[in-house]
Amino acid sequence: MSNMVKVDSNYKTVPEFVLKDEDGNEFSSVNLLGKxxxxxxxxxxxxxxxxxxxxxFTHLIDEFEGNVIGISPDSCNAISKFKSKRGLKVKLLSDPDKKVAEQFGVVKDGKLIRSTFIIDPWGRIRREWIKVSVQGHAKEVLEEYKKLVEEDKKISDNIKVRRAFRGIRPLPLSDEDLKKLVEAAHLAPSCMNKQPWRFVIVRTQEKLQQIHSALSEGNYWMKHAPALIVVYTKNDFGCQLSDGRNYALFDTGMAVGFLLAQATQMGLVAHPVAGYDPLKVKEILGIDGIVITIIAVGYWGNFEMLNEKHTQAEQSERNRQPLENILKII
Known part of the structure; x- marks a missing residue:
């Protein structure tokens, strides 16, 4: 069978299969990946x-970039003759026992239901039509196909809306939600899969007050956050590479990025800071390593406690250098 990668997703994924095409060649679910x-x-x-x-579908094949596949219970010989006779440009596959159709859920009482699916480059089923009416169907699929491709090319709304907000409400957060943030961070890539990041979630009043004493004066607003996540690593947790590259630092930074994106999706502010006494934080928490950052986590909307400078920053437009200042394509 194929080496199809399992993708954790809210979408259904394509089942693993191997069928033969109109020329008798094998075509597997792996061939769907990457497009x-x-x-x-x-x-x-x-x-x-x-x-x-x-x-x-043949008339529109170029707009689908050639990526249209038809599957039926017919034999390879039958679909070969069908394709040649009708001048079809779609790839046809033979599913004589309807096993793949059953895996897609399009067989009822032994009969195949005319159905269509759009599959993305990760093998996820993103659109589906069951009990298709043929008239105008291919054009409808093409509209959704183009819309889906354009949607996926856009920068994620969670990335756009994420900001280093400070107006955090002192509302409690559940352990489950806090753990979910770390679970997202833990899915980040790392050199040699060493996963050098470490997280300490501080949420009891006693420990929060101790960490508050290590914060810089400008981070007064963090004292309203219901939870602080202390992120640390050690040099020997990650790869030590040529030219002094301590990859544990880079990998841990990527993990924090994943955490911030997940927090935004969950409707939370997650604001990492560098303004604290790292030696004091390590002493308080008994950490042996490098404290990379402390992330204040909570719900947005508590503006009364902010000073004038931070109130203005909270309402300001996003400030980014022009792309040409930070990007070179050669």
Missing amino acids: YTVVYFYPKADTPGCTMEGID
Whole structure:
């Protein structure tokens, strides 16, 4: 069987399969990875509805970048003749026992239901049509195909909305939500998969007050946060590379980035700071390593406690250098 990668996702993923195409060559679910693909199931080759559907997809094949696959219970010989006779440009696959159709959930009482799926480069099923009416269907699929591709090219709204806000409400957070932030961080990549990041969630009043005493004066606002996440690492937790590259620091930074994105998705502010006494923090928490940052976590909307400078910053437009100042394409 294939080496299909399992993707944790809110979407259904394509089942693993291996079928033969119109030329008798094997085609597996792995061949779908790395591109957007339309997979449609049709009942029988060379019947009126199935012919119209194949021709309609063929007329639009270039706009689908050639990535349209039709699957039916017909034999390889039958789909080969069908493709040649009708001048079809879609790839056809033979599913004689309807096993793959069953995996897609398009078989009822032994009969194949005409259905279509759009699959993304990660093998996730992003759009589906069950019990398809052929007339105008290919154009409808193309509209959704183009819309999906454009949606995925956009910068994530969570990245756009994320800001280093300070107006954190002192509302309690559940252990489950806090753990979820760290779980997201823990999915970050790392050199040799060493996973050098370490997190301490501080949420009891006693420990919070102790950490507050280590904060710089400008980080007074963090004292309103219901939780602080202390992030640390050690040199020997990660890769030590040429030219003094301590990759534990880079890897831990990436993990923090994942945490910030997850927090934004969950409607939380997650604001990392550098203004604290690292030696005092290590003493308070018994940490042996490098304290990279402290992240204040909580819900947004507590502006009354902010000073004038921070109130203005909270309401300001995002300030970024022009892209040409930080990017070179050669």
